[in-house]
Amino acid sequence: MIIGISSRIAAASACVMCAAGVLVLGPATPSPAPGPAPAPARADAEAPDGPWATAPWPGLLYRSGTQVRPRRAAPELPDLSAQSWLVADARSGDVLAASNAHLPLPPASTLKILFALTVLPSLPGGIRHRVADEELTGIGPGSSLVGVAEGRTYEVTDLWRGVFLSSGNDAVRVLAALNGGWHTTAARMQAKARSLGALDTYVLSPDGYDTDGQVSSAYDLSVFGRAGLRNPDFARYCATVEAWFPGRDGGTFPIVNTNRLLTGANGVAPYPGLIGVKNGYTTEAGHTLVAAARRDGRTLVVTVMNPRAGGGLAVYEEARALLDWGFEARGHVDPVGSLDALRARPRPGPDPVPAPAAASVDDDEGPGWSEAAVITGGSVVGGTVVALVLWVSRRRPSGR
Known part of the structure; x- marks a missing residue:
């Protein structure tokens, strides 16, 4: 039929x-290839030129020069000489004002903030380690040192104090060795930066030592500082003013935090409510500083990179001026960006390793189809x- x-x-x-x-x-x-997630559109945001025209909020921070959106009665921004700077609300991530926020510059020892963010979770303080000679090889000439000695046994807590207080590149070398090695640590730091939406940072030397091609930005360093403050161990270390460090002969000696805005040393008045984070200096980078302060239940984070006037103390005074302005500007400025704007949202897709049969699905992205x-x-x-x-x-x- x-x-x-x-x-x-x-x-x-x-x-x-x-x-x-x-x-x-x-x-x-x-799904489209992973990339920077566009920030929520804001009706009151100024539309920028160029490729960010459809996402005006993060686009403002890619413009050169100072970006601020004052309302009536807003305080006037301080006159700053820094090559790049940013001030943000640590809780919301709102960027209150910035100048050359994404300009790639050498970060000096402020890159140790990213080092700590990456390595701290895997190296808790109670571990004891005997330092081998090879773990201290390769330290750059002129590096800041805390005084780690080969053959001496240290608690990891001691080494972290050496990183945060003395900015010791010797302590960084030993911790990096415990973390899988120098190059492995640099690669993990790079991955951590990308996961946080810090797209300007390129890590080649985990201690921040001047290396061709190693850069970060005021935006990225602010992202790192804000993330670090959410880790209780990180927050405790970066707020420590002084501590005792094991000496080569079996005794101890005092070390003091090099962040003068925290300690008030060398003619710099301590900033009321300061809770960290990290300063740095190299020949190429000049003076750099990420600082955070809390007042009336509000926390601000500021980054200042390479002041070009005022000498070695200018980085502290310009950070002080930005903190003062940020607290005074509450309710008088609209954000010009967000420290969360470039964080990539997880997307469903093939897993590089076999996943459990009952693997969960990201609720934000909706159910996927195998x-x-x-x-x-x-x-x-x-x-x-x-x-x-x-x-x-x-x-x-x-x-x-």
């Missing part, structure tokens, strides 16, 4: 098959359509 199918039935079947294909295969279309589900769904819907066509055909006279 020849089964006859009218042209109308065939056309309808084709449409059903196409619709079924869309329904089943549509969600399985590969290849098996697509094939199975297509087979079920296709089979249903074929059966329907056969049933309709049998209801009509056969042959012509």
Whole structure:
């Protein structure tokens, strides 16, 4: 028997098959390649020029020069000489004002903030370690040192104090060795930076020592400082003013935090409410500083990179001026960006390692479709359509 199918039935079947294909295969279309997540659009934000025109909020911070959006009665910004700077609310991530926020510059020892963010979780303070000679090789000439000695046993807590207080590149070397090695640590720091949306940072020397191609930005360093303050160990270390460090001969000696805005040393008045974070200096970078302070339940984080006037203390005084302005500006300025704006949201996709059968799905992204589900769904819907066509055909006279 020849089964006859009218042209109308065939056309309808084709449409059903196409619709079924869309329904089943549509969600399985590969997601766009991961990249910076666009920030929420703001109706009151100034639309910038160039490639950020559809995402005006983070785009403002890619412009050169000072960016601020004052309301009526807003305080006037201080006159600063820094090559780049930023002030932000640590809780919300709102950037209150900035200048050359994404300008890539050598970070000096402020890069140790990212080092601590990356390595602290895997090296708790109670571990004891005997330092080997090779762990102290490769330290750059002129590096700041806390006084780690080969053959001496230290608690990891001692080494972290050496990093935060004395900015000791020797302590960084030993901790990096415990973390898998110098190059492994640099790679992990790079990955950590990207996960936080810090896209200006390139890590080559985990201690921040001047290295061709190693850069960060005021934006990225502020992101690191804010993230560090959320780690209780990090927050405790960076707020420590002085401590005792094990000496080579078995005794101890005092070390003092080099952040003068915290300690008030060398003619710099301590800033009320300061809670960290880290200062730095190299020949290429000049003076750099990430500082955070808390007042009336509000925490601000500021970054100042390479002041070009005022000598070695200018980085502290310019950070002080930005903190004063930020606290006074509360409610009088609109944000010009966010420290969360460039963080990539997780996207569903193939896992580089075998995943458990009951792997969870990111609620923000909605349910995904596996290849098996697509094939199975297509087979079920296709089979249903074929059966329907056969049933309709049998209801009509056969042959012509």
